[in-house]
Amino acid sequence: MAPKRRGRNCCYICLAVILLLGLLFLILGLTVFKAKKPITTVNSVSLKDLDVSFDITRLQVHLNITLQADLSVKNPNRVGFKYDPTSATLQYKGQTIGDAPVPAGSIGARETSPMNITLTVMADRLLSTNGLFSDVRSGILPLTTYVKLSGVVRVIFKIHVKTSTTCDLYIDVLNRKLANQTCHYKTKL
Template structure:
């Protein structure tokens, strides 16, 4: 009978140690971290405008680098990035389904067509046009699955909200983004 008690005590201690180590690893090493989404470049691919009707469009080429600092990969579904100017939706950019490996960086390129008639309705359009700088906001939510060590598969989403300034004269951009992860 004494051997069974020793076996049970050792097993209980082992279970407690495994639980403590697992919880500690989860809240330190494996704690989900926000991916860094860096707008690398915005280029003006084409401009087709017809005045005075303000018909036409501006096509912007976007290159975004996503840095995944997590120990889990993320496979996301098709999504859309929404771009606003002056509170009005002026463009949508499709984001095709893909995956980002654990602790890696991925470059994503897409084209965004901004329709001039929607852009011109912004209250600050003409002053921004003459200054040569436009301030946009973008919002994106990617829904998918997080895969940690090919063992744990969890549903998750990553959202980003960015303030983007586009400077026409030198064709440069500046952006500040905030991120949120839900598992």
């Protein structure tokens, strides 16, 4: 009878230890290792190239723009963040006129990773857009950049994260420089 009781007590103790360890991991996962949202920041957007010419007889504008966007993604988690390949887009009045690939990568725990993206306008897409002639003639060209990163933070289990950045840019065509920019950031766990 004593060996059965010892065996039963040993099983109860093992079960209690397993439950306590599970509870400890759950508490750590929900507090110390809780998944936090990665933060995407646009540090600067610069105009690398701007060539504009007018065809007054056809009321057309020939435009070539190259933008350099310097982004940084901060991972505030105590574990790494792996993101999938994506692309950054350049838009004019809601129509995509340029894009640049962003390769897959990872950001270590509590690190900030820089990303330099060069966006070039696809002139053939821009020619079919209404209002370009009047915007260029007014001297200000409104553009929008959009970057979305989707990835995984692994804390006990996988947590899917999506972070996006949208910047409204206003290019001073006459002085060939960036006149103003306003950025908006969203992150979803």
